[in-house]
Amino acid sequence: MGLAVQLCTLPWLGFVPDDIWAVPRAAVPRLANQLAVYAGMLEQYGRRAQTRSDHLKLVRRYLDWKPVPARDETLKELERFLLDRAMSRSATSWPS
Template identity: 40%
Template sequence: MDGAATLLKADRWSALLGAPEDEETLIRHYTLSQSELDLIQAKTAAHNQLGLAVQLCLMRHLGRSWRHAEILPPALVEFVAEQIDVASAALVEYGRREQNRREHALEALRHLGLRQADKHDLRTALIAAIAAADATDHGLPIA
């Protein structure tokens, strides 16, 4: 073992935090609101519009930003791109500048009224985790 404890198998992590591909989930969780569309349209370059749109959707649905080197499902990219009338191929350009991804992740957090967790959140997170663990002996509901 590499020294790190494995809490869940890779397929379980993917089920929890993986970007979706199915149409029902995309419609339910990846349809952009008017305020999101307004924020996205403020960007001038198509790749920045699409990148920010993807960041907003991932943050809103999965509670996380787009991870470095993460390959998103084509169905997700197409679904989001169609809503803002941008070619899905524009995302290739977006991935070339890591700073854009970081800045847009922070912009998405602010727009959604969220913030990054910090050390002051540890106690609250631990209490919630203990309560979840106490309620079941199955790992997936706890995660």
């Protein structure tokens, strides 16, 4: 169940939340139903920390996602773009 949550969240969010149990409660039964498993299985997921990181490696390999090196120019461009976007949104959404 936890592996399925990672597989669903990585392409949708672009990352897997550290708190995998914080996924929307409505999503858990739906995903469990699609997998024909008990939704409560997620509560026990990741008790062994290595399980989550092993599963994340599998998900990344399956999706063919490559980590971006921290000093990569593309990452810097993305950070600038997102910061500019966030700043322009927050400036227009503040009450006067």
